Each structure stands twice: as structure tokens, then as C-alpha cells.
Amino acid sequence: MFTYAEENYIKAIFHLQAQSDKEVSTNAIADVMETKPSSVTDMVQKLAEKKVLAYRKYKGASLTEQGRKVATSVIRKHRLWEVFLVDKLNFHWDEVHDIAEQLEHIQSDELIKRLDKFLGNPDFDPHGDPIPDANGNFKKTEKKLLSKLKKGQRGVCVGVKESSPEFLQFLDKKNISIxxxxxxxxxxxxxxxxxxEVGKNQSFISKKIAESLYVQTN
Amino acid sequence: MFTYAEENYIKAIFHLQAQSDKEVSTNAIADVMETKPSSVTDMVQKLAEKKVLAYRKYKGASLTEQGRKVATSVIRKHRLWEVFLVDKLNFHWDEVHDIAEQLEHIQSDELIKRLDKFLGNPDFDPHGDPIPDANGNFKKTEKKLLSKLKKGQRGVCVGVKESSPEFLQFLDKKNISIxxxxxxxxxxxxxxxxxxEVGKNQSFISKKIAESLYVQTN
DNA sequence: TTTATTTTTTAGCCTAGCCTAAAAATTTAA
DNA sequence: TTAAATTTTTAGGCTAGGCTAAAAAATAAA
Structure with a gap:
């Protein structure tokens, strides 16, 4: 139904929209897709014709309901495969992104249904990100940034805001994981x-780090 | 390194060559790839430049050592994924081909290494076809066609020559599997x-069937 | 509010991988 | 061994998804 390139654009727009909720600009898309703005214009116009997004010249794009469905389906597949790679094949959580980026495009509803079951219907991927259900709905979590905690408060690490290998490796060094x-x-x-305080050790962390880590308080 | 299309051509040529060992004709490739001969000429010339096959105008193509390595790598991935689908996700052996056809192009040596281990280093896929090792070597089997057996002889079904859903479903009806x-x-x-005689039942089978089923005698 | 800057779009071009129609080479048949 | 049939290649086009350069619109600054 959709090409790899189309799915990747839709996914990128979904993520951008999640952050700011307004229409997403051509340049913003070009940035995350690592293409030129002119290429984005072409693709966005094509996707508008396919009814997965609404597009107004010079204003930007925003996904339609159909587009959101495509996006969440791809995200669901991506995150389920990440669980597979970590839980079953013993990959480390900072090694799985690129592989999942390929696997997320495999087309077979039955495959994903069975994979989900095989993995025990997980709600979160190895980075702590929620896995949408087959209808595209995310489990609500009340996670907050570590930086929001006050002195003396405790929290459980439930995810990261940024997931570059560098950052994940830093967390490893500090013994921080989900x-x-x-x-x-x-x-x-x-x-x-x-x-x-992490386990028996204490660490100093900068604001940048504290703002990249999600915790759940109780 | 190679596109999906290129990998599929290489794989097709490998299989064609396995049957006749000589140079593979343009028409034969077009047939299994379901494309036009002119498209095959284009692709074959491109693959010749990439050194994965030797090509002589009007004569045909045959894989180089490099080409064979690509082909066996794709076949290895295809068959390992089939084992995964059947053994772990409980797919039926006649449902897995199309999905494996997609999965075989996922690029990650580490993934395949770990998948192989996870599956217990299987030697055969669910259809009884041998899974080449990481160096592209197939385990030798002395399987023969059922049609070669004489009256009174016994054999163990180890594979099929043809794997259309229709045929596999026929075998199911007769309770024949690997x-x-x-x-x-x-x-x-x-x-x-x-x-x-299959189990407690006896069946009548045509020559066509007997020539599509591989057995191993002891 | 006019000018300068930035953003976005348009126009035209490129490659991969397909196609059709026509030409050339090879094979088969007379 | 020449003619007919088949196979293969060439030539030229098309679409997807990129690109650059230039034009147009929107935004920011003077």
C-alpha cells in the first residue's frame, strides 16, 4: 500500500506532530529525513493526494486519521521488533534501532499479531517507549523528565527522550536502564x-542529561 | 551493498544454475522474475559490471564466486526466517514463503548470527531444504525423488521439489510432512x-506427485 | 511599510528498475 | 545453406524519489 519512503515520511511527520501538535513545516521534515526541502515538497504533495495528510502550500502538513493509522502501525512494528531483538536475541538496547528500522516495513498483519503474542503482548519497548495496540492507541503513562524531580524524590527510569548511541552508552556507564x-x-x-543515587553509587549529572531521561514517580 | 531487486535477480540466477549448471538464458530469468527479457538484459549487464556474474551477449549469465556468496547469504536468511516463523510463531509451512521473501533482505550479519543460534542452528528449513552455513556451504543430503523408489522400499519425506500452496495443501490432506x-x-x-503407505493409511498418488516429493532412504 | 532574509515551491535533471517497439543475432527448418 | 522463427539486445519512455538552481511567498528588520 505504501512504499518504504512513504512510510518513513509519515512516521517522521507523526513524531514531529507529537512534539508541537501544529502543522509540520517542510524544513522540519527535511531535517529529520535528511533530504532537501524540495524533495519534501514533492513527497508531501503526493501524500496529500493519497489522503494521508492535509497540506497547505507554505503552511505545512498534518496527518489525517488515515495517516495516523499508518504511522502508529509502523511504530508498533518497530517497537515490537525491538522487544524481539532484545528479549529473544539478547541484543543490547543501544544496538537495535537500525535493524528495527528495516523490520518495521515488513508487511504482514498476521506476522505482527503472532509476534506480539510470542513476546507476551509487551506494553513498552526496550527504551521504555509505549507500544501502540493494533488500533493505534498508546497506553497512557505519567512519566516525567528526571529534571522535574525535587531533592529527595525517587523515580523509576521508564524511558529516554533522546536515544542516540552516545547517550545510551553514557547511561550504561552510569548503570542506568529501564x-x-x-x-x-x-x-x-x-x-x-x-x-x-543509582543503586549503591552516586553520580553527578548535568541538566542536559536530566532533561533526556523519563522517570515514573510513585 | 545490493538492492532488493539485485538480490532477487542473483537469487533467481543461482536457483536456475543449480538445475542446469550452464549459463542461464535471459528468457529463463525473465520467466522466474516475472519481468520482460529487455529488463533482464539491463539488470544482467549492471550485475556484470558489479562483478557478481559473468555475462556474454546472447549467451547468458553465470554467477561469479562473489555472486554465489550473495545468493547463498540471501537463501540462508530466507530459510532461517522460515524456521523462525514455523517453530516460534507457529505459522504453517505453506504460509511462510511470502513473509520470508521480505525478511530475507534485512541487512545485519549480527542479526542472522543470533537468529541462527536462537533457532538452535537448524540444518533444514520447514520444507526440508538445506540451510547453507555462513560461508555458503550446504549440507550434503542423499535425498531422492519418491518416484525413484521401488516397490517395498521405505523413505522419510525430507522435502518438496515444488512448494506451491496447492501442492503443500494436498500433502497436508494426505498427512505428509517433513x-x-x-x-x-x-x-x-x-x-x-x-x-x-503413510502412517496407518494408504494413498494413491500420481506420477506428478511422486516426482515432486523428496525422500531419504536408509 | 518598505526592504532584506528566510522558507517554500517550481522547474528541470538524474538514477534505478521497469516497460514497448524495433533491430540484431542466433537457432531451427526447408 | 538460405529462409523463417525465435531469442536477445537496443533505443526510447515512464515513475519513484532524489538533487540543484531559480522563483515566489512569507516573515523579520530597518
């Missing part, structure tokens, strides 16, 4: 840095 | 048909 309990020992006002 | 023990009760000279 499920890790974190306690805020101290917080600096002027630069937003924190001292946190 | 590992099924078959005994030849009788054989007609004039049309090559047979009466065979």
Missing part, C-alpha cells in the same frame, strides 16, 4: 545539574 | 503412479 531506581540527592538551581 | 515415513506398496509401470 527499571533502574533513581533518587535525587541534590539539585543545583543555577545550572539545573543534579546529584543522584 | 519426517513422515512413507512406504511404497505398489507402482504402476505405464503411468508411474504409486500406492503408498
Amino acid at each position: 527499571g533502574t531506581k533513581i533518587k535525587v540527592l541534590g539539585k543545583e538551581f543555577f545550572d539545573g545539574s543534579m546529584v543522584i | 519426517g513422515t515415513k512413507i512406504k511404497v506398496l505398489g507402482k504402476e509401470f505405464f503411468d508411474g503412479s504409486m500406492v503408498i
Whole structure:
């Protein structure tokens, strides 16, 4: 139904829209797709004809209901495959993205249905991101950024905002992964840095880090 | 390194060459690829430049060592994924081909290494076809066509020559699958048909069927 | 509010992989 | 061994998805 390129554009627009909810600009899309704005214009016009998004010249694009369905289906597949790679094939969570990027385009509803069951109907991928159900609905979570916690508060790491290999490897070095309990020992006002407790160790982390990590408080 | 289309051509030429060992004709390739001969000429010339095959105008194509490596790698991936689909996701052996046809193009050596291990390093796919190892070597089997067996001989079904859904479903109806023990009760000279024993039942099968089923004798 | 800057679109071109129609080479038949 | 039939290649076109360069629209600054 949709080509790989089309699916990737739709997915990118979905993610961009999730952040700002308004129409997504041509340049923003070009940025994340690593293409030129002129190429984006072409593709966006084609996708508008296919009814997966609404497009107004010079204004930007926003997904239709149909487009959202395509996007969540691709995201669902991506995240389920990531669970497979980590849980079944023992990949590390910072190695799976590129492979899942390929696997997310495999077309077979039956395959995904069975894969989901095989994995025990997981709700979250190895990075802590929610896996939408077959209808495209995400489980609501009340996760917040680590940077929002006050001194003395505790939280459980449930995800990352950024998932570059560099960042994930940094977290590894600090022994932080999904499920890790974190306690805020101290917080600096002027630069937003924190001292946190992870297991038996304590670490100093910058504001940048604290704003890239999601935790769930209880 | 190679596009999906290129990999599919290489794979097709490999299979054609396995049957006749000589140079493969343009028309033969067009046939299995379901394209026009002119398209094949284009692609074959491109693949010759890429050194995966030797091509002589009007004579045909034959894979180089490099081409054989590409082909066996794709075949290895295809068959390993089929094992995954049947063993882990409980697909039926006649449902997995189209999905494996997509999965065989996923690029990641590490993925295949781990998948192979996860599946217990299988030697055969669900249709009984051998899975080449990482170096492209096939395990030798002395399978023969059922039609070659004489009256009274026994064999174990180890594969099929043809794997259309229709044929596989026919085998199902007769309760024949990989590992099924078959005994030849009788054989007609004039049309090559047979009466065979499968489990507690006996069946009449035509020459066409007997020539589409591989068995291993002991 | 006019000018300068930035963003977006248009126009035209490129490659991969397909196609059709016509030409050329090979094979088969007379 | 020449003519007919078949196979294969060439030539020229098409679509998807990119690109650059230039034009047009929108936004920001003077």
C-alpha cells in the first residue's frame, strides 16, 4: 500500500506532530529525513493526494486519521521488533534501532499479531517507549523528565527522550536502564545539574542529561 | 551493498544454475522474475559490471564466486526466517514463503548470527531444504525423488521439489510432512503412479506427485 | 511599510528498475 | 545453406524519489 519512503515520511511527520501538535513545516521534515526541502515538497504533495495528510502550500502538513493509522502501525512494528531483538536475541538496547528500522516495513498483519503474542503482548519497548495496540492507541503513562524531580524524590527510569548511541552508552556507564531506581540527592538551581543515587553509587549529572531521561514517580 | 531487486535477480540466477549448471538464458530469468527479457538484459549487464556474474551477449549469465556468496547469504536468511516463523510463531509451512521473501533482505550479519543460534542452528528449513552455513556451504543430503523408489522400499519425506500452496495443501490432506515415513506398496509401470503407505493409511498418488516429493532412504 | 532574509515551491535533471517497439543475432527448418 | 522463427539486445519512455538552481511567498528588520 505504501512504499518504504512513504512510510518513513509519515512516521517522521507523526513524531514531529507529537512534539508541537501544529502543522509540520517542510524544513522540519527535511531535517529529520535528511533530504532537501524540495524533495519534501514533492513527497508531501503526493501524500496529500493519497489522503494521508492535509497540506497547505507554505503552511505545512498534518496527518489525517488515515495517516495516523499508518504511522502508529509502523511504530508498533518497530517497537515490537525491538522487544524481539532484545528479549529473544539478547541484543543490547543501544544496538537495535537500525535493524528495527528495516523490520518495521515488513508487511504482514498476521506476522505482527503472532509476534506480539510470542513476546507476551509487551506494553513498552526496550527504551521504555509505549507500544501502540493494533488500533493505534498508546497506553497512557505519567512519566516525567528526571529534571522535574525535587531533592529527595525517587523515580523509576521508564524511558529516554533522546536515544542516540552516545547517550545510551553514557547511561550504561552510569548503570542506568529501564527499571533502574533513581533518587535525587541534590539539585543545583543555577545550572539545573543534579546529584543522584543509582543503586549503591552516586553520580553527578548535568541538566542536559536530566532533561533526556523519563522517570515514573510513585 | 545490493538492492532488493539485485538480490532477487542473483537469487533467481543461482536457483536456475543449480538445475542446469550452464549459463542461464535471459528468457529463463525473465520467466522466474516475472519481468520482460529487455529488463533482464539491463539488470544482467549492471550485475556484470558489479562483478557478481559473468555475462556474454546472447549467451547468458553465470554467477561469479562473489555472486554465489550473495545468493547463498540471501537463501540462508530466507530459510532461517522460515524456521523462525514455523517453530516460534507457529505459522504453517505453506504460509511462510511470502513473509520470508521480505525478511530475507534485512541487512545485519549480527542479526542472522543470533537468529541462527536462537533457532538452535537448524540444518533444514520447514520444507526440508538445506540451510547453507555462513560461508555458503550446504549440507550434503542423499535425498531422492519418491518416484525413484521401488516397490517395498521405505523413505522419510525430507522435502518438496515444488512448494506451491496447492501442492503443500494436498500433502497436508494426505498427512505428509517433513519426517513422515512413507512406504511404497505398489507402482504402476505405464503411468508411474504409486500406492503408498503413510502412517496407518494408504494413498494413491500420481506420477506428478511422486516426482515432486523428496525422500531419504536408509 | 518598505526592504532584506528566510522558507517554500517550481522547474528541470538524474538514477534505478521497469516497460514497448524495433533491430540484431542466433537457432531451427526447408 | 538460405529462409523463417525465435531469442536477445537496443533505443526510447515512464515513475519513484532524489538533487540543484531559480522563483515566489512569507516573515523579520530597518
